[in-house]
Amino acid sequence: MEMSKLEKMQYLITTLDGAALDTIRSLEPTEGNYSKALDLLKGRFDNKLLIFQAHIKAIFGLQGVEVGISGGLRKLSDQVNAHLRALQTLATTEEIYNGLLIHLVTSKLDLHTHEKWEENLSAQKLPTWLEMSTFLEKRCRMAENLENAMVNQTPSKQEAKRFHLCLN
Known part of the structure; x- marks a missing residue:
């Protein structure tokens, strides 16, 4: 028997x-x-990127296994496979590889650069390594x-002395 929309709403x-x-209260x-x-x-x-990133972060955050403890090894294997299965429902193998690499690189960025990267990401589209590489290149160039502009604007000691002498 199919539930009516009213019953579904009440159940929800x-x-x-x-x-x-709170969203539907x-x-x-x-x-x-x-x-x-x-x-x-x-x-x-429904934020595909956030869900995807959560699984990637969880994989990187898994506890290591101690020598001789088979239960720990089983737990690690089960956890990795559970996250990978979840990722496979969200993305292609290439997108998963991109996500792993992007996570690794973003974990090395300073906070401001990381914020700039996150600023333009879509919640429904997973970023590619090409996009990350292009972003990094643009940031490096900037x-x-x-x-270079700051170095060229900094007066040399001789110029500063001449300027100082002109004022006096």
């Missing part, structure tokens, strides 16, 4: 908590609001240009 309200419940439990509730939840939580 009873199963949610925290931020998810203002909607009355009516048949017409079920679709609205789903749209609100998708808009708030930093080098700024550094």
Whole structure:
């Protein structure tokens, strides 16, 4: 037997908590609001990039295995495979490789550069290594240009002395 939209809405309200419940709390439990509730939840939580990154971070954060403890090895294997299966539902093998490499590189960036990288990412599209490489090249070029401009603007000691003598 199929549940009505009203029953689905009531079930949804009873199963949610925290931020998810807050997202739809203002909607009355009516048949017409079920679709609205789903749209609100998708808009708030359907973030492919965030979910993808969470699995990548979890893989990098897994605990190492101690020598001679087979249970630890089994746990590590199970956890890695669980995250990989989840990633495979979100992305192609190439996108997963890109994600692993991008995570590794972004973990090495300074906070400002990392923020600039994240600033233009889409929540629904996974970034490619080409995009990361292009971003890094652009940032390097900008930093080098700024550094060069600052060096050229800094007066030499002789110029500073001449300027100082002219003022006196």
